[in-house]
Amino acid sequence: MKKLTLFACFILFIFNASAQRIINNPAFFANNARGLSISRVTISDTATLISFKTDYQSDTWFRMPSGLYLVNGDQKLKIRAVDSIQLGKSTLIKGGKIVFTCNFPPVSIHTKKIDIAEPDCQQQCFNIWDIELPEISVPEALAGDWFKTDGSKQWELGVYNSKLAYNSRLWNYTFLKRQRKNILIGLKDGNQRLTLTLETGDNSRLYIIEKKSTVALFNNAAAGKTKVADNKNAFTLANVYKTGMAEYVGYIKGYSPRMGFNTGQVFVNNAVTGGQENYLIKIADDGSFKASFPVNYTKQCYVHFPFSYAAICFEAGKKVFQKFDLTGSAVTANFMGDNAALNNDLYHTQFILLGIDWIKVRKDVLDFTPAQYKAYYINLRQERLDILNNYRLQNGMTTQAYNLARLSINYTLTQFLFKYNAEKWEAYRQANNIDPQNRRSQLPPVKLEKTYYSFFKDVAFNDPLAIVSVDYTFFCDNLKNNEEVSAAQRQYIFDYVARSKKSKIPEADAAFLDVMLADAKQDRIIQLKGDEQKMIRTNVLKGMIDAEMSFDLQLMDAQDTTSKIEASFVPLSPVQLAAMRTHFTNPYVFSLLKGYNTNIANKIEANKKQTGYAKREIPQLPADSIFSSIISKYKGKTIYVDFWATWCGPCLQAIKEIAPLKDELKDDKNIVFVYITNQTSPVGTYNGMIPNIKGEHYRVSADEWNQLTSQFQINGIPHYVLVKNGVVNNLKYQPFDYNTIKNRLLDTTGN
Incomplete structure (x- = not known):
């Protein structure tokens, strides 16, 4: 018996729907x-x-x-x-x-x-x-994902019970009816309305009838190699170094608020600071989600949901649309619209690095000499590159995706090559069940010969386009602070102390030198002047790497500059910026530095207009009285106390998550949000951040912080305390849950 055509199935659907309401695969x-x-x-x-x-x-x-x-x-x-x-x-x-x-x-x-x-x-x-049970039920033959038949495997249409994905938007149904040989679907997204005309065909084909063209679709991605236009939309300096807002939207099929989460996160690396910002993704009850955030160049960013963690490429002025499907035995995903082919390829090749068994790797390298260790990781790197090449041969890939995947493999595994001593300690710690918190190596460091670093010849340096890779920032940070650089900094301190002690110096200066020497011996952070730090780093890296790397070195220098700006929250003056142009000769590094400086200036101006926050002075009292003194100002109120720091990523994420709840409760004068930080939050950064954090702010001394950490057993931040009716409830750290915290704040029983 021949299979019913898609059109015949639709006719049966219309007939049955008149007698009863049928919802397929709800x-x-x-x-x-x-x-x-x-x-x-x-x-x-x-x-x-x-x-x-x-x-x-x-x-x-x-x-x-x-x-x-x-x-x-x-x-x-x-x-x-x-x-x-x-x-x-x-x-x-x-x-x-x-x-x-x-x-x-x-x-x-x-x-x-x-x-x-x-x-x-x-x-x-x-x-x-x-x-x-949507009132407009989709015929079973129409439901699912539809892909172009031109060999690109491009996802063009997603038809689901309550939603339809098309043109990088998520639509609600307004009607569904038959008109001769066509199916008309009425759609609505906010104020935007659309009527989609579909024509059914044999062999699981569907046609989208547009103004002057017809797009043929299959109801599943055909097997075989993807046809891609080589170098189409390849990265160029002009389209990479653009600033603006990136948009991330999509749909989680199978999502329910009962799953216990309603947010995700985007982690945005910034090569000019060496840091990372994170932005909230809000998930609606219907599974739709959205986020927008600034990007200062085209870049991969890690996107995290409880069911997924993957690097996605974002571009200024472009929108990434992604659909997740949680209804099967494994989570699947598709991209639509801007950079869809690129992100689909990257998503489907992430298994190459995720498939490495790191426990086995550390067992393998435990007793390796430097030569054996080097050979092992070079082989591992090549093995992963071979897997990528084989995937490309069998499935096809865009040039952009292939190049980014190669960079990711190279940067990730090369980092392990120049971290020989650190990784040997990790292997030893794992083999001997030593607490992971014990990061100070108990093994004597091995001095590596210059020839050991020959593996760098296979790494791309001095490439302004490499900045797109999410792993480039991590690679540069590890390279900037690698074992050789740290050892050279320590030796610089030893030599400086030795020279200074030979001359007559005041007793106080001698004591300070002893502290510096002790810190250096313990591998603690060594504070050097900027020019000293840059000189040591540049000399060491040029000795390790036999390649032109002016772009990379200037980017590291720019990170030193932005670090000072962030700590003081004072931008460079036009004169200072112009003077730096002579050092930052790479135009792309200088443009990033200039953009960062402008961003700080804009933040300062925006902060002047912010309301709803108060910067409070700490009373001159014994440290053990500080908390009672702070909360006494808010007697009779419910006080939510957040211990945080400007450098604490989880703290900042939690502050973003609770912001909508604070807005909802802003008219309740009986609830106060108090934020307490310490001297590790640089005063400039602190002053720049708090205007965007509604509440009462306190920056306590080191002694006062020590008292508070002892009083509330604060072993890490963020840490929360709730004070209600004079009763102090030490909540410690708990994952943010909107309704739970809201109920605690509004509960009048004091429980």
């Missing part, structure tokens, strides 16, 4: 119902039929609890019957697959969401929540 969130999915919900005036199917790999015993309820708002409708299995009894499912239907009393034809719950159950309960 989205839902399940708890303790693994291997079970809902294939169909049928709503009529006599019953609500829910068809399930199992998908186990082999013979499986399955039990559906008796007395299940369908929950529709305040309604609790008890199950009436089930076919193919018996409720409350275990059934052996041969082959692991079976289809059965549960019969519940009818619900309103306009019901949008239902739950199925096991009554009087406290743990290991059978619950299926948020079963979506």
Whole structure:
């Protein structure tokens, strides 16, 4: 018997829909119902039929609890019957697959969401929540992802029960109807409306009828090699060194707020500072998400959700659209629109580095000599590059993606090559079960010969386009502070102290030299003057690396400059900036430095307009009285105290996450947010940050901070304390949960 065409399936759908409402493959969130999915919900005036199917790999015993309820708002409708299995009894499912239907009393034809719950159950309960029942149900033959048939495998259309993805936007349905041979779908996204005209064809084909053209689509990505236009949209200096806002939007298919999270994060490396900023991704209840953030050049950024962590390429003025699917056994993802081919290739090749067994690697290198260690990592690097080349040969890749993937492999594994002593200690620590917090090596350092560093010949230096790679910033930071540089800095201190002690110096200066010497011997941070630090670093790196690297060295020097600007929160004057032009001869490094300086100046001006924060002075009291003195100002109020620092990434992320809650509660005069930091937060950076953090701010002394950390057992930050009705509740650190914190703040019982 021939398969029904897509058009015939649609005709049957229209006919059935007139008699009853059918929702195929509805989205839902399940708890303790693994291997079970809902294939169909049928709503009529006599019953609500829910068809399930199992998908186990082999013979499986399955039990559906008796007395299940369908929950529709305040309604609790008890199950009436089930076919193919018996409720409350275990059934052996041969082959692991079976289809059965549960019969519940009818619900309103306009019901949008239902739950199925096991009554009087406290743990290991059978619950299926948020079963979506959209009023416009998509025919099963239309549902899914559709890709271009030109060999590009470009994802063009996503048709789901409650949403449709097209043109890098997520649309809601307004209507779905047949017009002769075509299917018309009405769509809405905010104020934007669109009617999509589709024409069905044989062999799982679908055609999008646009103004003067027709785009043919397959309902799955065809196997085989992707056809790509070589060098199409390749990175150029002109399109990389652009500043502006990047946009990240998309859809998480299978998401439910019951999963316990509603945010993600974007981590944005900044090569001119050597640092990283993070930005919040807000996830709506329907699974849509969005974020926008500034980029000072085209770059890969790490994007983190509880189910995914991957590097995605963002460009100023461009939008990245990504769809995740959580409904299968593994999370899958597709990109649409700007840089879609690039990001799809990068996403599908991340396994190359993720597949390295680092526990095995450290076991292997435990007793290696430098020569053996070097050979091992060079082989590992080449092995990963071979996997990439083979993937490209079999699947095809854009030039951009291939080059970035090569850079990622080279930068990541080369870092291990020049960290011989540190990695030998990690291997030793792992083999001997030494606490990971113990980072000070107990092994004598091995001096590496200059010939050891010949592996650098395979690394790209002096390439302004390399900055696009997310791993370039990490590579430069590790190179800038590598073992050879640190050793040279220590030796510089030893020599300086020795020279100074030969001459007559004041007793106080001699004592200071002793402190410097002790710090150097203990590998503590050594504070050198900027020109000394730069001189040592430049000389060491030029001795290690036999290649032109003026771009890389100037970028490291720029990081020294931006670090000083950030600490003081005072931008360079036009005269100072012009003077630096003579040193920063690379135009791209200078443009990044100039852009950073302008950004600081703009922040200072914007901060002048900020309200809702207060910078408080610390009273002159004994350190052990400082906390009681601070909270006494807010007697009778609920006080949320956040111990934080300007350099603490998790602190800043948590501050961003709680900001919407603070806005919601801003009119409640009985709730106060207090922020306490210490002297490790540079005063300039502190003054620059707090205007954007609504609340009461205190910067305490080292002694006062020591007292507070002892009083509240602060072993790390962020750390939180809640004061209510005079009762102090030491919350310590807890992952942010909007509703939990809101309830704690509004709870009038003081619990």
